[in-house]
Amino acid sequence: MIKKNLFIFIITNPIQLSYKRLSFVILLVAFTVTLFSRCMHGTDTADPRGEAFAGGKACLQCHKDVANDYLHSAHAMTSRQADSSSVLGPFGPGQNEFSYGPHGKVVMQKRDTGLFQVKVNGGREEAHRFDIAIGSGRKAQTYLYWKGDGVYELPVSYFITQNAWANSPHFPTDSSWFGRAITTDCFECHSAYIKNKPARHLDAFHQVDQFDRTTLIYGIDCERCHGPGAQHAAWQQNHPAQQQARYITSLSSLTRQQKLDVCAVCHSGVHTEQRSLFSFRPGQSLASYFYAEPIRNPDLSTMDVHGNQYQLLIASQCFLRSKDLDCGTCHDPHTQERADLTVFARRCQSCHQPLPPHRSLDLDSTHLVAGCIDCHMPARASRVITMQTAAQRDPVADLVRTHYIAVYH
Secondary structure (H helix, E strand, C coil): CHHHHHHHHHHHCCCCCCHHHHHHHHHHHHHHHHHHHHHHHCCCCCCCCCCCCCCHHHHHCCCHHHHHHHCCCCCCCCEEECCCCCCCCCCCCCCCEEECHHHCEEEEEEECCEEEEEEEECCEEEEEECCEEECCCCCEEEEEEEECCEEEECCEEEEHHHCEEEECCCCCCCCCCCCCECCHHHHHHHEEEEEEEEEEECCCCCEEEEEEEEEEEEECCHHHHHCCCHHHHHHHHHCCCCCCCCCCCCHHHCCHHHHHHHHHCCCCCCCCECCCHHHCCCCCCHHHHECCCCCCCCCHHHCCCCCCHHHHHHCCHHHHCCCCCCHHHHCCCCCCCCCCHHHHHHHHHCCCCCCCCCCCCCCCHHHHHHCHHHHHCCEEEEEEEEEEECCCCCCEEEEEECCCCCCCC
């Protein structure tokens, strides 16, 4: 009614209004419309993935306990904004350097504008800021920095199991290098989303991926595995008494292969993609996202314990002899439970009852019950993730539990 009356007044009394007064009235109308719109639609920033997505905060309203637990999980913490709380390496004197011998060193520094890796060589310095921390913080962290719209890996990572700074995986150990560009597929498994910009072409055959930094969603969020949730959140808010969820994917409703594909998006290694994995939705076939079918009948000799968990699992007798074993049989991705092997041992025994005989082994009953994982899924050295501290002569491989479940001797 206010907008209508103002409009009539302006139209019927144009002579009575001075230019300044007319401008004031127009601004007043615009302000009223804007205020009304915000009251109706809220002030939350839209999800960069589109209107179909609700964003992580929406999940907290109804799933507070699960969502809060998930915030501390490896998936949620696989990438974070780099700052003093997320970067785990030390910055104190005597602990904040990685030496390349006669070729200089990299010094980790805290400055007023953030945390930096500073290359020092012959009096010359080159500094780049810690912008993104990659890794949940259990074994190691590596770090990225923005350069324009490109993202690059910093040369020094933090090897948590060694309590020392180390050269980043596959980086040279005799000189520092800040030139490794990060590609989209890195973000596809270490973030919920980031929007690409047109690539920067170095020449006719090489390009560097470019990104819109304002669209980066850190970590793997709820909607990455359950699909877009805006319609679900709106319906549940309008029907709070309804216990049957709608307009969201429950993994329990999927077939075995569909469940496996959700995890295999990131846990089946690196592939040549037909389209971005950011567009994958639970219930779709992952095979349609790759140019070749890479995950059937795997050659175990080419599988690495880091990244090829899917292929190793489906080659295991536990999987082949079961009709319904999938990743969720053993893993609850919403909680942080990987440090407690007895939890996983109990899940093994939920199928293996009574326990198979272990007559050839001299084990007491306690170890027999709790030791399933150490014996049948031992930690193996990764061939693709290695680090080397300044005090070490040779790279040290990351130890990852194999998902090839078997009898090991």
